[in-house]
Amino acid sequence: MIALHIVPDAFSPTECATLRSIAHEAPARDAGLVGQTRDHNMRRAELVWLDDVPDTGWVMDRLIDLVRVANRETFDFDLQDFAESPQLARYGADRQGHFDWHADIGGGPLAARRKLTLVTQLADSGAYAGGTLEMWIDSHIRSAPLEPGTAVLFPSFALHRVTPVTEGERVSLTVWAHGPAFR
Numbered sequence: 001m002i003a004l005h006i007v008p009d010a011f012s013p014t015e016c017a018t019l020r021s022i023a024h025e026a027p028a029r030d031a032g033l034v035g036q037t038r039d040h041n042m043r044r045a046e047l048v049w050l051d052d053v054p055d056t057g058w059v060m061d062r063l064i065d066l067v068r069v070a071n072r073e074t075f076d077f078d079l080q081d082f083a084e085s086p087q088l089a090r091y092g093a094d095r096q097g098h099f100d101w102h103a104d105i106g107g108g109p110l111a112a113r114r115k116l117t118l119v120t121q122l123a124d125s126g127a128y129a130g131g132t133l134e135m136w137i138d139s140h141i142r143s144a145p146l147e148p149g150t151a152v153l154f155p156s157f158a159l160h161r162v163t164p165v166t167e168g169e170r171v172s173l174t175v176w177a178h179g180p181a182f183r
């Protein structure tokens, strides 16, 4: 069975607003995929890596707490570290922002060690149309709640996607927890 763990109010409305302005003001990079190949049919988004932004230690502290609790209550995975920077992503309707079906466990040395994925919604649900985060869980498609500040955690091997944004802009915060290979 693949589990899903949902945390409402993982970030407050004010914190979501702060993270949205970081996503807009920090220099963004065009979204590459695992292994740094850029395939815009697969993914279109603007990314800001939080490790590049000063004074965001509080975000990482929160993410660590959220992962710790979710892992204790739901997953019980052998987790070791957070080997990659958290990522702010903007998916704009102007570029048909989206991310096709994929799993986060990839071929690179860091992506290969991903075990748990955490995604937080940051945009108000009225700020965009489309842009649903869907997860393929036990032969069913489950949609992540749209409420800003809600975090969803799932195993990094689970298929998921972000449907095309057709109006406005969706903003999300993603981080991965890493550890030894599943066995």
Ligand SMILES: O=C(O)CCC(=O)C(=O)O
Residues within 6 Å of the ligand: 087, 089, 099, 104, 119, 133, 160, 162, 172, 173, 174
């Ligand atoms: O933005 C999202 O909701 C998902 C991001 C994602 O799947 C990823 O970065 O691997």
Ligand SMILES: [Fe+2]
Residues within 6 Å of the ligand: 102, 103, 104, 117, 160
């Ligand atoms: Fe992903």
